[in-house]
Amino acid sequence: MAFARTCSVALLGVDGVVVEVQADLEPGIAAFSLVGLADKALLEARDRVRAAVVNSGEKWPQRKLTVGLTPASVPKSGSGYDLSSIHLGRL
Template identity: 60%
Template sequence: MALARTWSVALVGLEGHLVEVEADISQGLPKTTLIGLPDASLTEARDRVRAAVVNSGERFPDRKVTIGLSPATLPKAGSHYDVAIAVSLLTAAGAVEPRSLRQTAIIGELGLDGRIREVRGALAMTLAARASSASSSPT
């Protein structure tokens, strides 16, 4: 069983909130589940992340994968969680060093080939992550 965590940012209006992105790889039938109040575009991240990981030359786990977005009560929308989900998954799989992610909020949409695409609201998300890390650092 492997568990890893990264950070991203949810925008509610113009206000940003840190979101913990956890990936758990465990025994079970291969399936990817996304939990934590995702909207339809975020639910599609499962397929974008799988294709991006495989097309980037990494191995996608053939096991049960659970992706959790916390806090669960905060609505989450958009594709800007893709990179945070992929990095969390790759960290849980042992391909990324977890210590390098402690103080980092990750935003970006993934192309199916693994390219990172720009997202709307990146400046507001960056400012929110910076303000949140100054008041209470995510560790």
């Protein structure tokens, strides 16, 4: 089992809110779950993150990967969290 975290920023108007990106890798059926009030564009990060990890020469983990974005009360949108998720996807 592996756990890691890093930070990103959500924009609310002209204000920035620090968002903690947490990843947990557990035994189980290979899956990528993204939780924490993500919009449709952010849910597509699953494909972008997997492609980036594989194309960087790393192996995609054949385990259950859960990426949580906190605080969950802050709306998150766009691809600005991909870099944090890619870093964590290389657990």
